[in-house]
Ligand code: SF4
């Protein structure tokens with residue numbers, strides 16, 4: 001989930017005219033000083049981190065003077081809270097609080113609509129409050145077509161026993177919170193506490209908004225660079241992977257690193273799943289064999305072979321992994337030879353030095369296993385492929401066996417030795433995310449032209465004894481070439497090297513040099 | 517009988533001229549599904565796979581007898597495509613794409629409710645009634661789907677696409693045939709969640725027992741338990757809940773906790789289902805064995 005920091009949430013609320021305390025963010029003690037001076041009154045300094053109970057670790061500090069604010073902020077910057085380093089503080093005016101409320105919006109799966117919740121008691125421990133005092137909490141479903149109307153909000157607040165002007169003020173905030181949640185497509189939006197100040201104003205003292213990952217693309221103004229909920233800031237490799245996925249709607253590719261600092265004695269392997277349920281089960285199988293998983297990866301929903309290839313390259317960029325475990329549900333509806341080609345291409349380019357066990361059960365599994373194992377013969381490390389009647393447990397055992405027997409050193413810099421082929425008589429065209437080059441020098445002597453025959457969308461033809469595009473270059477680039485990798489991989493399968501598909505991954509080479 | 521789909525559904529494929537749409541339309545036809553029309557805005561007046569393609573669903577509905585739509589358009593375009601189909605009077609939609617924004621799904625859900633339509637998905641592999649018809653991409657090639665899934669009297673409902681076909685295959689391999697198999701979709705909000713599917717199985721004369729693959733998050737499995745408790749679902753239920761090892765569903769807000777209460781975790785799902793007498797399977801590979809035992813007791 002794409003969580004927004006308090007200050008960002010408050011900016012959004014302020015845009016909908018929900019009163020918030022005056023304040024601004026600061027990213028250094030000097031900025032804190034300046035912010036506090038500008039406010040010219042006692043301030044509160046609040047760490048911008050994703051955790052409840054910030055007060056417990058001193059993440060909320062009160063100061064009477066700008067100098068005090070600066071001094072206190074020095075202790076906060078750089079502090080680590082659940083793997084996140086504090087780099088931003090919100091400096092706000094202190095407010096006097098007469099009374100605290102809670103309001104929140106969530107999408108309820110059983111009602112299939114947004115639900116708004118208001119509680120006449122708010123602040124820390126709201127979940128316990130709601131349990132202990134159900135009469136103080138009111139909930140209502142929101143009609144997605146008509147939204148939350150003012151009178152509905154007033155009736156909601158009324159249910160908790162609040163009347164008159166305060167009822168109107170609170171209801172006004174509820175309607176605006178709904179509008180903000182709707183506009184920014186929030187999975188959840190909360191103000192806790194919503195406060196009544198000493199001078200009779202209703203104000204959002206805190207705010208947490210979580211935007212729907214799938215809707216982030218519609219809200220570039222939020223500046224979310226990775227629409228995923230992580231327990232730590234995204235790693236460089238997470239970001240590289242996310243960029244591969246971002247604009248490519250052909251299937252899904254999910255990648256997160258689970259561990260980054262480990263040596264080759266720690267027993268980590270790279271994991272490549274397919275489909276949520278099957279991946280979970282396969283991970284369990286790997287754990288049973290005593291492996292730790294360096295990453296979680298899922299390519300599913302019939303991804304292009306090029307996407308599977310990139311996933312494999314990214315997985316193999318993790319130093320010190322001892323093996324590669326690919327396993328999904330075991331009975332895939334998609335044609336498994338696409339994945340097999342993507343994996344085989346990556347393994348060949350990496351000159352694989354760690355054993356790989358891939359469970360390719362599903363449509364076209366025999367062909368898939370054949371492609372995977374035949375094209376990777378001769379690599380330093382063994383590659384084994386399995387089918388739907390082989391359980392995830394069995395495959396994990398196979399990997400255990402191979403890893404235990406493997407005497408090769410894992411590559412310090414994977415893929416280092418791979419050089420893109422330079423062809424005599426290159427013939428190239430662009431694809432959606434890369435380019436294909438044929439070596440017309442070698443192709444002229446090729447008697448099978450298997451590349452043309454295996455091209456699934458039939459966009460290649462033989463002309464003057466060599467393979468060329470049968471469609472326009474524009475069409476190929478626009479997606480008529482489905483990046484199935486068949487031309488290159490079938491050529492390799494048949495013992496030749498007449499085609500090469502270049503599928504760049506932005507930032508990966510640089511990353512590899514850095515970690516080596 | 518079977519649920520949701522059979523050989524009589526007249527199916528429209530939205531996005532039939534795209535990579536997925538065309539490939540999947542062909543596989544659905546091969547299996548026995550009556551695909552009668554396709555829609556791609558701006559690409560009407562042609563035929564794909566011997567099926568007429570129209571610019572709008574309304575036009576397809578006026579010229580053919582479509583009653584069902586399978587949607588294969590990019591996620592950002594799904595809302596429009598689904599609302600269009602509902603507006604044109606189609607009563608069953610299968611929304612295959614992944615990554616459909618949740619507010620779009622809510623809008624679709626509301627429109628479906630108002631028009632008496634039903635949708636499966638989003639983020640679904642689809643559904644299949646054995647030897648009758650398939651909607652979506654369940655099973656892949658028709659030939660393999662016929663080999664994998666044998667006809668019988670067990671229904672399958674699952675929140676994971678791959679697992680739907682693996683359960684169905686492993687059951688068939690152990691000689692347990694199937695009526696219909698449904699992937700409800702992997703998202704938090706889906707049109708036809710587990711409780712809806714089991715209600716349909718309840719009224720299906722061909723289904724004697726149901727195998728359910730649940731996962732952590734949402735309240736679908738607890739709602740199924742509620743249905744058993746209230747007597748609305750009375751057939752034997754064999755259930756496996758995945759995600760035991762996963763950290764108990766990270767809640768991202770207090771509001772979620774207030775609405776869902778203690779529901780949503782692996783533990784709560786298993787406990788609730790046990791309480792009402794469902795057969796909980798601990799080890800995935802034991803599903804066929806447990807199911808066979810349950811069926812033996814029925815006789
Ligand atoms: S690319 Fe390979 S298969 Fe195709 S013509 Fe050239 S050498 Fe032959």
Ligand code: SF4
Nearest residue numbers: 455481482484485487
């Ligand atoms: S040219 Fe044909 S075979 Fe080669 S990647 Fe593109 S679609 Fe596949």
